[in-house]
Amino acid sequence: MEEIKPTEVKEYRIHPKHRKILADTLTPVSVYLKLRDQFPGTVLLESSDYQSRENSYSYIGCSPVASFEVKGNSVSETYPDQSKSQTMLGDRPLTRAMTDFIDRFDVPDSPHKFIQTAFLGYIAYDCVKHFDRLDFREKPAPADIPDAS
Template sequence: MKYQTKIIEKPADTLTPVGVYLRIRDQFPESLLLESSDYNSDKNSFTFIVAGLLENFKIDKGVLSVNHQKKSIENTETVKNALKDFIAQIHVRQPDKTKQFNGLYGYTGFEAVKYFEDIRFESKPQKDAIPELNYGFYRFIVAINHFNDNMIILENIPDGETSQIESFKNLVTAQKVPQFHFKANNDETS
């Protein structure tokens, strides 16, 4: 798939990453918030919020899914080759300043090591387990620089579609955060 990138830069001194995430999570259910732990350095002092999943590479309970197409995992080469092919099929025309932010966002869990190395270990299945590996390419990326309180909103626009960056910017910078009633289903455990 081919994409064109558009960006908007804004001050972020009145925004918090959690506040931004709370504003977008209901309209973009597969959003992620990835916070920086180093606010003292001017290098890599960013929090990223991504929304609008466009492409997805996931392994969940031993099943590989690429853009919701399931594939069987025969050996470690299957996953390595599928990941290379997944990355190779994403083509982005973008300004140089967005290259440090634009790309895949997600995680590799401990359980996923068996798909890349010839290692076997026994683990107990967990009913509420998250996928072993999950990476996505997203339409919107919000990069908040904590060192200078600047925010970059980046949009990856699929070829043939129009930009939605202005409406997304309005959502991100809105002052009201939706609130919902909370009720615990079970007792607290640890």
Template sequence: MKTYPLTTHYKKIIADTITPVSIYLKLRDKFPNSLLLESSDYHANDNSFSYICCNPIASIKVSNENITKVYPDGNQEIITIDTDTDVSQQIHLFSKCFERDQNEFKFINNGLFGYIAYDAVRYFEDVEIQKKKGSLEIPDIYYAIYQNIIAINHFNNEAYIFAHCNGNESNIDEIEHLLKVKNFAAYNFSIEGDITSNLNDEEFKQNVEKAKQHCFRGDVFQLVLSRRFSQKFKGDEFNVYRALRSINPSPYLFYFDYGDFKIFGSSPEAQLVVDKG
């Protein structure tokens, strides 16, 4: 297994006049496919960090029963998923391909950033998932390693610019220059047509009745029924994220830009917390 050494460079800056949103807006045109992980819980030092990740150098994607790994040197590996494929092990092996510098920081400054969709449960549990017509055609799992990570400590009004380099020079000065720029491009947003849904009211009620029967039989102890609403639009979808964080302010917010699709949301609590490794 080939390994890719990553040399870490960093610089600390004062962050009392910048916000995660303003940083993201200044970087996204120069570095497309960037991520924003935002925390608004500044009361304790443990949960006071926001992160902007940009400049992806490697990725692992699970889509259409294939695992696609892309490495910093441009090499690509595709694995067809069958009954013997351990998806979680493949993700673990991918992460082990990168040798990172050890550092003294207690907060996240490198690693895999991305998401796992609900339908990916079939790769970890004996659950059969049948995608229906109209399902979103996005990867079940997508993780990437980013050359640049900006970690913002809201508690101390500090930010750290990291550059994880695989044989190339650090671009910290370039990013710091972009952060000092006072202006950034703004794009309009407008909706088109009416809101549509994948279920009508009667179909959703039928699903509720089915869920109640499963509960009565003891098949499950909890079910979360969802209904997808869609709205056509023109312009910049990041404006929707900005509206969401205003309408539904939460301690944890995220906006992931993958080019062809975006994922964003807000949550009142962390789903998973890892303490001391």
């Protein structure tokens, strides 16, 4: 695989937007269901049911501005300006690659008590090989799903 690296390390300033919606007639799930088909990569996160109402938030994120994806030892990154980078982890720890990616984003401080920006994703079980010294016998994956995204 040919590595594609950005020619310069660029920092991206993120300008978060939010909207407060009183939930008299809407639920977070109903809003999510209306948005998911219009905006790719839409996600819904909700607070724990065990918290008081003052601390309960629902977050709906639409149209990710960037992406970080791991398949095997290959890391693919996409940035807000649509530039892309594809590299091999090699001896570089996955945590270092993730930190380097996150550090490229500048997010202003917020006066709000709720989260305004976040990096959302998952790390599948198969990624344990990047965090622990285990001997794995690789099996072909039943589906083409990234190890982390």
